[in-house]
Every structure is written in structure tokens, then in C-alpha cells.
Amino acid sequence: MTPFTYCKPSSISEAVGLMGPTSQLIAGGTNLLDLMKENIARPEQLVDITGLPLTGVEETADGGLMIGALVSNADLAWHPLVEQRFPLLSQAILAGASPQLRNMASTGGNLLQRTRCYYFYDTGTPCNKREPGSGCPARAGLNRIHAILGASDACVAVHPSDMCVALAALEAVVHVQGRSGKRHIAFADFHRLPGDTPERDNTLADDELIIAIELPRPRFEQHSHYLKIRDRASYAFALISVAAALELDGERIVEARLALGGVAHKPWRDTSVEGLLKGQPPTTQTFEQAADALLSNAQPLLHNGFKVKLARRAIVRALTVAAAGGQA
Amino acid sequence: MSEIYQDEACQAVTLTLNGTPRQLKVQPWVTLLDLLRDQLDLVGTKKGCDHGQCGACTVLRNGKRVNACLTLAIMCDGDDLTTIEGLADGDRLHPMQQAFITHDAFQCGYCTPGQICSAVGMVQEGRACTREEIKEGMSGNLCRCGAYGNIIAAVEEAIPLMQTAQTDAGGPR
Missing domain, CATH: 3.30.43.10 (Uridine Diphospho-n-acetylenolpyruvylglucosamine Reductase, domain 2)
Incomplete structure (x- = not known):
């Protein structure tokens, strides 16, 4: 160091x-x-x-939660109100990292994780994220773990977090504070796609720090599921992960949320696909149509074509488990 | 403490280490792992990967298991730390240590201090009861000899013994 x-x-x-x-x-x-x-x-x-006073988990007026940025990943996953009202978030957190790392890592820090792209980590190679303008060896190199959606010529890295995939599905709000005061950022607007500036992972200003993550009122505690597919059974980053959440009214889907990890520079959410699910019966056919729509613009690289098929199956399975009550 | 670590960059850190209050001076970039091993001669805590991937450096910080290699010593000011050297009560081994011996839960032994500290932390979390939960709960500790079967058996045996010890002592050890 x-x-x-x-x-x-x-x-x-x-x-x-x-x-x-x-x-x-x-x-x-x-x-x-x-x-x-x-x-x-x-x-x-x-x-x-x-040492900052950002360690609380408070209920908000609508039954949601305001989570201090310094709450550890383990404490958040095991918080009784998170387990009861946002089991999707608990599942996602516990699917990530190791117990030791979850004891250490903070809620705010989880959002700020950097990619695990091999080339980003290898200072002997170029990387546009690490050294803007130097090039991207991943696009023509070993790209089994890389993006299939939303990538650019400059960068094909993926965001590594599990927690953030659940937060995207739950439409969390990121509360930040900088020199000019406080503001809040919708989760979908927090992380960004690489474009020509992959060195920027998110939309935080240089003088802003995350103070809290707000979860809006719970709607999906009956029907949600986090499915993570990885190379080994535990303690590995996602090849594909899916956060699926449904609100059902009898035989129809009233509200649907679908976010993917391991596929893009940010947790991937497509609200038009969620719109396709609304009003439909929660059947395999409905879920397959949604998966096909979400993946219709997928652009696999040389080594990660398997992710498209894997994502399709994972989406259908996650939605099926969610519809059935969330227990795999 | 070694003289070579004393320079103008050092800052004071006060912590409790294995039950003993310590006043130390550390450079900001020294990890807890390097402090333990290089400055305090507590070499039970092992450096495996030094990147938080193997768990060999696991210690208990304020009762919670953490990777000492990804912890800055300077950030441990005021903390209560327990390493493998602090688990036994005099000559009486901690139930987890005894269970690892009983079940031959190691071959080369390099990962063992981290495995034991991690297992103690896991039991204190109270979330691992079944064999599957133990396997998942111990996933942050790699054993390249592959002694996993015996490690799980040791942890299974130690869980009720630790709970009994807690009741006897009136609190967690």
C-alpha cells in the first residue's frame, strides 16, 4: 500500500x-x-x-425503512424488519461475500464496490475504467464474466453487488450529503452505464457521501425471490442473479419488479418488461415472454454467450419461485 | 514492539487484545493482520491470501468475526480483539479448539486458527444450526487440504458445548 x-x-x-x-x-x-x-x-x-452517526435502521411513515449508510451488511440482512418486510434484500445480502466480509462491509460501501473485471484488477494491462483512454482488453480478451447488456466499446465490466440488485428491484432511494446540502437519488439513477466514461461508476458528486438508503413501503414480502447463479455454491460473484418481486391479486400480477445482476455495468432493470408482466397471470408462459423481452437486446461477447440462456432460465425460475411464495 | 515501526507517521491506538489493554503506535497503512504478526508476535493469525478471500486471518473484533487482512489497525482504536491465542482459558482449551482436535479437523493446520475463530464467531451469531447452515456459515474459510468434513463435524460438536459454557459462565466467552 x-x-x-x-x-x-x-x-x-x-x-x-x-x-x-x-x-x-x-x-x-x-x-x-x-x-x-x-x-x-x-x-x-x-x-x-x-465514527459518524449513520448506524440506525428507522421505520418511515409508510412502513418503509431508512437505513443508515454505516449499518453492516450482516446487521441489515438479519434486521427483524428487513427479514419481515423486505426478505428479498436479506436473501440478496446473504448470497454475497462471506460472513466475515458481511460483518465488515457497510450499506453505503456496498453501493460503491468496484467491478471485479480481471483487467481492471491487473495493472499490467490497459483498462478504461482504471486509466481512461488506455483501452479495454476484455472486449477481445477473456470475457466470460462480462456484460451482455448496456456495455460500450470502452467498457464491458459488470457491477459485482448482490445487495444492489435487490435495492434496484425495491426502488430504494439513496440519500446523500455534500457541500451544497442534501439530496436523494432514485436507485435506478445512482449507478450508470459505462458509455465513454467508464471511470465513473455512479452519479455521486465528488463531495457527496451516502448517508442513508431508504426503502419505500413494503409490497412484495409475500412474493419475492433472489436467485444467484455462480461458479461454486457459495462465496463467489454472480454469473447471473435475479431479484424478482411480484404483487398478486388472485390470478393476476398487479405489480412486478425484475432486476438482474452479473449482466451489466449497473443492476439491470427494464421497466417496459415489468409493464408486460402487469395484468398477466403468473404462468411460465408469461415469465418466458418477459425473459425474452428483457434479453432481446442482449449482446454477448466471445465467451459469455451462455449468460443469455442462463439469464432466461434464471428469470423464469426466480419469477416462478416468487409467485409461489418465495421459498425455493 | 519492534523499533523499526516507530516513525513520525505513527499514531496512537488503544485497544484490548485477548483481554489485556494495549497502548500501541501504528502507521496508518498497517493492517490488523500485520500488527498482530509483525509487531506483537501473535503469529497464530495467518496470512493466506491477504485479500479477504481465504479467511486464514479471521479474528474476533468486538465479538464479530472479521478478516484482519482487510482491517486497518488504526481503525481498531477502542476495540476488543480476540485472536486464536486468546480463546483458551489458561490450559483449558476453548470447546471449539478441543472439538477440532477430537475430530482431526485439519491436516497442515495453516487455516485452522482462522477456521476456529470463524466458527466461534458463527456460533455467537446464532444463525447456524443445521449441517447445511454450518457449511454456508463457514464458506469464508478455505481449507486447501480439504478437511471440510471433519471441520463441520467439529463445529457441530462444539455448538452445544459453547452454549453450555455460556450458561455456566453467565455470558459469552
């Missing part, structure tokens, strides 16, 4: 004041310290935000 200075602010405004191009916030540190050891992140100053 390159040497750096360390400070630990005690207020949010103090922390915001310490942010800058050569400083980096640290909470759980599970991704940042790894990146620093690999010489990918080289901050001159670390701002330890673990």
Missing part, C-alpha cells in the same frame, strides 16, 4: 469538508483496502467515517 494520512471526523459536515480528489472515505474497507493493496486505488488521505 502507498502511504497515506488518516483522519477520523466526528460529524457528517466535517467528513464532507475533508473530501477531495486525493482523499477517499473508508468504512468497512473490504473493497478499498483490496484495491489499495493492488495499487489500483492510491489515496493520499483516508477519511474514516465509522
Whole structure:
């Protein structure tokens, strides 16, 4: 690790004041310290935000939850109100990382994870995300784990989070604070597609820190499922993951949410496909049509064509399990 | 503590390590793993991958299992840390340590301190009861000798023993 200075602010405004191009916030540190050891992140100053008062989980007026950015992934997954009202989120969190990492990693930090693209991690190769303009060896190289949707010539990396796929399906809201005050960002607008600027993973301003994640009123606790497909049974990143959530009225789908992980630079959600599900009966045929529609624009690379078929099956299975009550 | 680590970059850290209060000085970039092994000679905690993937460096921080390799020592100010060296009560092994011996739950032994600390942390979380839950709960600890079957057997045996020990002692160990 390159040497750096360390400070630990005690207020949010103090922390915001310490942010800058050569400083980096640290909470759980599970991704940042790894990146620093690999010489990918080289901050001159670390701002330890673990002393900030952002560790609560509070109920909101509509039965939703306001989750402090510093709540650990383990505490969030096992919070009684999350288990009761947002089991999709608990499932997704517990499908990710290891128990040790979930004890360390923060809610806000989970959103800020960087891609696990091999080339991003290998400083001996070019990478537009790591060094803008240097090129993307993944597009013509080993790209089994890479994107099939929303990629660009500049970058075919995928976002690694499981938690964020569930948060996308649940339409979470990201609350942030910067020098010019507070604002909130719809989850769909938080992460971004790579385009010509893959070095930017999200839409946070340089002086903004995540203070909370808000979950709107629960609607899907009866019918949701997180399905993760990976190379080994546990402790691996998703090849494909699906967060499926349905609100059913008798034999019809009233509301549907469908988000995918492992397929794009951000958790992938297509509201037009969700629209196709509304009003339909929760049958295999309905789910297959939705899967086909979602994947109709898929552009697989040389080694990841299997992801299109795998995603189709995973979408149908996740929706089927969700419709049946969420227990696989 | 070794002299070579003393320079102007060092900052003071006060923590409780295996029950003993310690006042230390560390450079900001020193991980908890390197502090334990290189400065404090507590080499039971192992460096395997140094990237949070193998679990050999697992210790208990404020009762919760964490990867010491991805923890900065300077961020442990005020914390209560337990390493493999702090689990036994004098000459009496922790039930998890005894169960690992009883079940021959290792071959080379390199991952064992991390396995045991992780297992103790898992039992304290109270979420792993069945064999399947134990397997999933121990997935952050790799054993390249492949002693998993015996590790699971050891953990299964130790769970009720730890619960009994907690009741006897009036609290968690």
C-alpha cells in the first residue's frame, strides 16, 4: 500500500469538508483496502467515517425503512424488519461475500464496490475504467464474466453487488450529503452505464457521501425471490442473479419488479418488461415472454454467450419461485 | 514492539487484545493482520491470501468475526480483539479448539486458527444450526487440504458445548 494520512471526523459536515480528489472515505474497507493493496486505488488521505452517526435502521411513515449508510451488511440482512418486510434484500445480502466480509462491509460501501473485471484488477494491462483512454482488453480478451447488456466499446465490466440488485428491484432511494446540502437519488439513477466514461461508476458528486438508503413501503414480502447463479455454491460473484418481486391479486400480477445482476455495468432493470408482466397471470408462459423481452437486446461477447440462456432460465425460475411464495 | 515501526507517521491506538489493554503506535497503512504478526508476535493469525478471500486471518473484533487482512489497525482504536491465542482459558482449551482436535479437523493446520475463530464467531451469531447452515456459515474459510468434513463435524460438536459454557459462565466467552 502507498502511504497515506488518516483522519477520523466526528460529524457528517466535517467528513464532507475533508473530501477531495486525493482523499477517499473508508468504512468497512473490504473493497478499498483490496484495491489499495493492488495499487489500483492510491489515496493520499483516508477519511474514516465509522465514527459518524449513520448506524440506525428507522421505520418511515409508510412502513418503509431508512437505513443508515454505516449499518453492516450482516446487521441489515438479519434486521427483524428487513427479514419481515423486505426478505428479498436479506436473501440478496446473504448470497454475497462471506460472513466475515458481511460483518465488515457497510450499506453505503456496498453501493460503491468496484467491478471485479480481471483487467481492471491487473495493472499490467490497459483498462478504461482504471486509466481512461488506455483501452479495454476484455472486449477481445477473456470475457466470460462480462456484460451482455448496456456495455460500450470502452467498457464491458459488470457491477459485482448482490445487495444492489435487490435495492434496484425495491426502488430504494439513496440519500446523500455534500457541500451544497442534501439530496436523494432514485436507485435506478445512482449507478450508470459505462458509455465513454467508464471511470465513473455512479452519479455521486465528488463531495457527496451516502448517508442513508431508504426503502419505500413494503409490497412484495409475500412474493419475492433472489436467485444467484455462480461458479461454486457459495462465496463467489454472480454469473447471473435475479431479484424478482411480484404483487398478486388472485390470478393476476398487479405489480412486478425484475432486476438482474452479473449482466451489466449497473443492476439491470427494464421497466417496459415489468409493464408486460402487469395484468398477466403468473404462468411460465408469461415469465418466458418477459425473459425474452428483457434479453432481446442482449449482446454477448466471445465467451459469455451462455449468460443469455442462463439469464432466461434464471428469470423464469426466480419469477416462478416468487409467485409461489418465495421459498425455493 | 519492534523499533523499526516507530516513525513520525505513527499514531496512537488503544485497544484490548485477548483481554489485556494495549497502548500501541501504528502507521496508518498497517493492517490488523500485520500488527498482530509483525509487531506483537501473535503469529497464530495467518496470512493466506491477504485479500479477504481465504479467511486464514479471521479474528474476533468486538465479538464479530472479521478478516484482519482487510482491517486497518488504526481503525481498531477502542476495540476488543480476540485472536486464536486468546480463546483458551489458561490450559483449558476453548470447546471449539478441543472439538477440532477430537475430530482431526485439519491436516497442515495453516487455516485452522482462522477456521476456529470463524466458527466461534458463527456460533455467537446464532444463525447456524443445521449441517447445511454450518457449511454456508463457514464458506469464508478455505481449507486447501480439504478437511471440510471433519471441520463441520467439529463445529457441530462444539455448538452445544459453547452454549453450555455460556450458561455456566453467565455470558459469552
